Amino acid sequence: MNTKIHSKPDFSITFPVDQVGIEDRVARFNTRSIKKDSKKFALKLALSMVDLTTLEGMDSPGKVRQLCYKAMHPHESLADIPSVAAVCVYPSFVAVAKEALRGSGVKVASVATAFPSGHATLKAKIDEVTYVVNEGADEIDMVISRGAFFRGDYNFVFDEIAAIKEACGSAHLKVILETGELQTLDNVRKASDIAMYAGADFIKTSTGKIVPAATQPVTQVMLEAIRDFYFKTGIMIGMKPAGGIREAKKALNYLVMVKETLGSDWLNPDMFRFGASTLANDLLMQIVKMETGNYQSADYFSND
Amino acid sequence: MADRIDVQKTYKIYIGGEFVRTESGRYYPVTEPKSGKLIANLCLSSRKDFRNAVVAARKAQPGWAGRSAYNRSQILYRIAEMMEGRRDQFVAELKRSGYSAAKASKEIDTSIDRMVYFAGWCDKYQQIYSTVNPVAGSYFNFSVPEPTGVISVVAPEDQPLAGLVSVVAPVIAGGNTCVVLCSEKSPLTAVTFSEVLHSSDVPGGVINLLTGQETELVEHFSSHMDVNAVIYARSHKDNLKRIQENASLNVKRVVVRNEKDWTDAKHENPYTILDTLEIKTTWHPIGV
Amino acid sequence: MITDKDIQKKQRLDFTSAWTYDPAPESSDHVTISDKYDLFIGGKFVEPVSGTYFATVSPSTEKKLADVAEAGEKDVDNAVKAARTAYDTYWKKMSGRDRGKYIYRIARMIQERAREFAVIESMDGGKPIRESRDVDVPLAAAHYFYYAGWADKLDYAFPGRKTQPRGVAGQIIPWNFPLLMAAWKIAPALATGNTVVLKPAETTPLTSLKLAELIRDADLPPGVVNIITGAGQTGSAIVNHPGVDKIAFTGSTQVGKLIQKSLAGTGKPYTLELGGKAANIVFEDAALDQAVEGIVNGIFFNQGHVCCAGSRLFVQEGIADALIGKLKDRMETLIVGDPLDKNTDIGAINSRAQLDTINGYIETGLNEGADIYQCKCDLPSSGYWVKPTLLTGVSQSHRVVQEEIFGPVLTIQTFRTPAEVIEKANNTPYGLSGGIWTDKGAKIFKISTKIRSGVVWANTFNKFDPTSPFGGYKESGMGREGGLHGLLPYVELI
Structure with missing residues (x-):
């Protein structure tokens, strides 16, 4: 758990990141060929890392309850399938989810801080966080103030995260950088550093409301930021790419990145998550395919 | 008896921008071909003279290459200006070496014009030989010529000034420095050329001129490990073979320029500059 | 507030994960080799x-x-x-x-x-x-x-x-x-x-x-x-x-x-x-993680059997520890083994003779007082193999720094100033390639023009293209x- 740090760096200094080098690295990760048992293991691992997410205007308590059931029992016809890591919902559904998931070990995550834009007063944001914590959220997914970031007001961004962190109490804080808006990898690195030094337990790419959402180059930059922060402080920060990861094959590419950048200690749901809604089913389809030897149809997997 | 006793010139060699005598203390006589009368005692340069000249050339090379192309161009042009001022002296020296007036005039005029010609290339050959290469992938990739380094030059025996200028001008235009063995039997214009260089803003060491015997010196010209290339502009097959063999000691480039008529216009092209250039390719990612 | 006791002493990463890649051999069924x-x-x-x-x-x-x-x-x-x-x-x-x-x-x-x-x-x-x-x-x-x-x-x-x-x-x-x-x-x-x-x-x-x-x-x-x-x-x-x-x-x-x-x-x-003995120069303002990747591509590509391999690493003193630490971590993720496995990063040494040459150089380096670091990876029991190797504590006068090894062996030296590293980079009879890592464009052009070699890779290494001239000084x-x-x-x- 990341507690506050004694001195913060000068965030106006840009940490050099080379875009082409990052893209090269990602391309090389993607040449890893994951077969047989290692594939089966990875598919289940990825499933256990999913934050099953519904963040729609049409969300209802019923839909959230269905999602929670799916989170706990992703595919009942097959034994030995792990539950997902968490269910991620809007603040008003935290209590519903908490009740539905009770005793399952599946966490309740809630977006907060005027998700997805982040345009609200600090007081409103803190109030929202306090509310979802009181409702029983285990994890808070906040968004950074991109406006302040682009103004160069990095201290504002830092202080806001630090204040939210305090409001989280014992709940884990995931800080969404909204990398699709930050656009450059330099910005991604800078925002990652600000978030970690300010107290983020996880850094997360995207709200899922902006295209592009998670990409491999962005994730690689964030993993490297996490690594440097760990080298500097000894504190392990988690990573959550969110949005746009729909296929099992892509999820495995991400796991390769984690494995070869941060190592085994990050290859678990405590340190790595996928924010996704449709990924879980594709993982399940691949798992069933491996068990049965037959390619699967989406018709056989519940779609909540 | 003449009305006046003329003052005879001491013909020295030119190393590192200074006129020095050979450290060996040796000389050889150069005479008028018809009368056999002594014109001068020329330095019979030694291996050590060559070594000193290579040291001077190596020292001068980065600075010469580092000057702006425009500046190098102006200095070559300045050489031509100074040659023009000494035109009559050059002609007279050639005549003393047995050239007819017409032949001497033609050679000197050609030599001066050729220096102007190569002066003009100093800031242009880069654009002929550079390329931007359309590589696959997000990289800016370009190739540019750079000087090969220190060049030893065995200059032509005949047409001593036109030959010298034709082989040396491309070398220095390209940012190299050189040590030159001048014509053995007609060295006067070459030594006078060194005086031209001395008054032409050419930094000391860029061109070093030695007089002496080819057979003695080719061994050293080609075996010195701090020389990057040899230009051989004479026709002795055995000497050339020796040069080419010795060149393998440090993978020297060997350029052979064995020509009949150095006043021919075909010597005016940029490909002689390319002979002592290396192509450097640089890769640079394109990203934000 | 963080106190020292919160900071874990273990600063190296663990790559011996429960998740390892299963063999993924490329099929050779469609290949016919005559007797x-x-x-x-x-x-x-x-x-x-x-x-x-x-x-x-x-x-x-x-x-x-x-x-x-x-x-x-x-x-x-x-x-x-x-x-x-x-x-x-x-x-x-x-x-x-x-x-x-x-x-x-x-x-x-x-x-x-x-x-x-x-x-x-x-x-x-x-x-x-x-x-x-x-x-x-x-x-x-x-x-x-x-x-x-x-x-x-x-x-x-x-x-x-x-x-x-x-x-x-x-x-x-x-x-x-x-x-x-x-x-x-x-x-x-x-x-x-x-x-x-x-x-x-x-x-x-x-x-x-x-x-x-x-x-x-x-x-x-x-x-x-x-x-x-x-x-x-x-x-x-x-x-x-x-x-x-x-x-x-x-x-x-x-x-x-x-x-x-x-x-x-x-x-x-x-x-x-x-041959070559390229200097790969990393300045303190470089994108370090990408530099590490470039170093790995520079020396471990094709088992280091590359004439333009970045076999001499020069690191600016202030970042040497950080960079070498990252490099060692990266080396632990390299997979050495069956050339036909799609996940293999480093294959076999080309011949018994070359294996002997490389091992001879490693021994020479050790005899000359170099410190050695090799990947912990396992090697197959038959065939010719060399673990990716770093030699530190070496200087210009060491044979392993002067001579082309043509294997996965990298020498590492530190430097303080651009002038010093240019001098050392050029202090070799070779002149095939060189590498520069810095975030400063002006510095790239300065250093790349000073390096006496036919190819210079800035913030990348060992890239080739048919349109790109290649050759040595x-x-x-x-x-x-x-x-x-x-x-x-x-x-x-x-």
Whole structure:
């Protein structure tokens, strides 16, 4: 758990990141060929890392309850399938989810801080966080103030995260950088550093409301930021790419990145998550395919 | 008896921008071909003279290459200006070496014009030989010529000034420095050329001129490990073979320029500059 | 507030994960390797006059793959004569356009058979399939494709001049990139109107022989490309054959010098692409993680069997510990082993002889007082292998810093100022390549112009492209291969 740090760096200094080098690295990760048992293991691992997410205007308590059931029992016809890591919902559904998931070990995550834009007063944001914590959220997914970031007001961004962190109490804080808006990898690195030094337990790419959402180059930059922060402080920060990861094959590419950048200690749901809604089913389809030897149809997997 | 006793010139060699005598203390006589009368005692340069000249050339090379192309161009042009001022002296020296007036005039005029010609290339050959290469992938990739380094030059025996200028001008235009063995039997214009260089803003060491015997010196010209290339502009097959063999000691480039008529216009092209250039390719990612 | 006791002492990462990759071998089912290969002369495979054959073995299994003909002087003579006849009969009379079409055919057929070539390359040479598949074979095809287009455009290559082919080109290539080096040699030679006698290295003849089959299938006029196998003596016979009009050699500086010497007095033009000992320079303002990747690509690509390998690392003092720490972590993720496994990063050392050379250098380094770091990876029990190796605590005077090792062995030195590192980078008889890592553009151009080498990679390393000229300064060779400049060695300007 990341507690506050004694001195913060000068965030106006840009940490050099080379875009082409990052893209090269990602391309090389993607040449890893994951077969047989290692594939089966990875598919289940990825499933256990999913934050099953519904963040729609049409969300209802019923839909959230269905999602929670799916989170706990992703595919009942097959034994030995792990539950997902968490269910991620809007603040008003935290209590519903908490009740539905009770005793399952599946966490309740809630977006907060005027998700997805982040345009609200600090007081409103803190109030929202306090509310979802009181409702029983285990994890808070906040968004950074991109406006302040682009103004160069990095201290504002830092202080806001630090204040939210305090409001989280014992709940884990995931800080969404909204990398699709930050656009450059330099910005991604800078925002990652600000978030970690300010107290983020996880850094997360995207709200899922902006295209592009998670990409491999962005994730690689964030993993490297996490690594440097760990080298500097000894504190392990988690990573959550969110949005746009729909296929099992892509999820495995991400796991390769984690494995070869941060190592085994990050290859678990405590340190790595996928924010996704449709990924879980594709993982399940691949798992069933491996068990049965037959390619699967989406018709056989519940779609909540 | 003449009305006046003329003052005879001491013909020295030119190393590192200074006129020095050979450290060996040796000389050889150069005479008028018809009368056999002594014109001068020329330095019979030694291996050590060559070594000193290579040291001077190596020292001068980065600075010469580092000057702006425009500046190098102006200095070559300045050489031509100074040659023009000494035109009559050059002609007279050639005549003393047995050239007819017409032949001497033609050679000197050609030599001066050729220096102007190569002066003009100093800031242009880069654009002929550079390329931007359309590589696959997000990289800016370009190739540019750079000087090969220190060049030893065995200059032509005949047409001593036109030959010298034709082989040396491309070398220095390209940012190299050189040590030159001048014509053995007609060295006067070459030594006078060194005086031209001395008054032409050419930094000391860029061109070093030695007089002496080819057979003695080719061994050293080609075996010195701090020389990057040899230009051989004479026709002795055995000497050339020796040069080419010795060149393998440090993978020297060997350029052979064995020509009949150095006043021919075909010597005016940029490909002689390319002979002592290396192509450097640089890769640079394109990203934000 | 964080206190010291919150900070974990363990600052190294753990890569011995429960999740390891299962073997993912590329299938070799579709590949056929004959028991015996003859010489490709005049469009046909012919037995060597002497009837002598030698074995080519897979360096990863030490098992024989095939017997290959050894060309003697008479065979070389036959090949040169075939090339001469082809030159006089077909090639010099053919339009550039038609020559180009034949070369395009070669490019296309390599693309069609890419997987087969990649597998054979990895079996015969030991390089990982990831590289033969993603680098060697596609680049080889691209090289033919690029030069094919030049064949009918040569009048535009050299301002004010026309070109004329030299005739028969004798070409000798090394074992580190067999198919790719063949492409670097054959493509520009054919495009400019020369015919070819090519000799692949004796440890890696198979893809060249497969290429011979492909060239036969592409219906090139007989004798335009002749491919003969053998060792040094065969090469020497090509170099010294009076019927050869031009020599192109890629290989060690030592052999290059011998060739240069033996060509003295012959008037035969030659180009040499020889050894290197490249400085890879990392400044403190570099993007460190990408620099680490570049260092790994620089020295561990193709087991370090790369003439332009970034074998001397120079790190600015202030970041040395951080960078070396990251480099060691990265090395722990390298997978060493079966070249045919798609996940292998580092394959087998090309031959027993090269293995001995590399191990000899590592021992020399240790005797000279170097500190050594090697990956903890396991090595297969048979075959020729070297763990990725770092040598620190070395200086300019160490042999491991001065001499080309041609293996996965990196020496590391630190520096303080640009002037110091330029001095050290250039303090070598070689001048093939160099690397610079800095986030400052102006510094890149300053340092890259000061480094005396034919290729400089800024914020990247070991990138190749058919349009990009490649070749050395000083003892790294002469002449360029690739791009417009790569045409020049094969033509006379008239």
